[in-house]
Amino acid sequence: MIWASMARADAVSVYFEDGNMDAGQYIKILKKHLKTDRLKLCGNNFVFQADNDPKHTSRIAQAWIRRNRIKTVEQSSNSPDMNPIEHLFYLLKSNLSKWSISTLASITKTFLPFHIYL
Numbered sequence: 001m002i003w004a005s006m007a008r009a010d011a012v013s014v015y016f017e018d019g020n021m022d023a024g025q026y027i028k029i030l031k032k033h034l035k036t037d038r039l040k041l042c043g044n045n046f047v048f049q050a051d052n053d054p055k056h057t058s059r060i061a062q063a064w065i066r067r068n069r070i071k072t073v074e075q076s077s078n079s080p081d082m083n084p085i086e087h088l089f090y091l092l093k094s095n096l097s098k099w100s101i102s103t104l105a106s107i108t109k110t111f112l113p114f115h116i117y118l
Contacts, residue, residue, distance in 0.1 A: 003015045003017060003029045003033065004088060004089070004092075005033065005034070005037040005038075005041060013033070013037050013040070013041065014092075015029070015032075015033055017029060021055055022055055023054075023055045023058035023060050023061050024060070025055075026055045026056065026058075026061055027060065027061055027064050030061075030064065030065075031064075034048070034070070046070075046071065047071045047072065047073050048065070048070045048071065048072045048073070049072065049073045050072075051086075
C-alpha cells in the first residue's frame with residue numbers, strides 16, 4: 001500500500017506500508033507520518049485533505065483527526081480532480097505499470113528513480 005503527502009509540486013513524501021488499509025491501518029499511518037510530514041512540508045500552515053474513501057471518513061478516523069486538532073478541508077464526493085494528490089497517484093501508477101512488480105520490496109526499489117524524477 002502507498003501513502004503520500006504533498007504540499008506543492010516540489011514537496012512530496014511517499015511511504016510504502018505492508019497490508020491492506022482499513023480504518024485502523026489508516027490511523028496508524030496518520031500517527032506514523034502525518035505529524036512529521038506536516039512540519040516538514042508546511043510548518044504551521046498545514047491543512048489536511050483526504051478523499052471520501054470510507055476508511056478516511058470512518059467515525060474512528062474522524063475522531064482521531066478531531067482529537068489531534070488537525071485542520072481539514074472538505075472533499076467534494078464528485079470531484080476527485082479537486083484533490084491534487086490524485087494527480088501524483090496517476091503519475092506514480094502510470095510509471096510503475098511499466099515494470100513487473102509483485103512485492104513491497106520491488107515496488108520500493110522501482111520507485112526510487114521515479115521519486116527522484118518527481
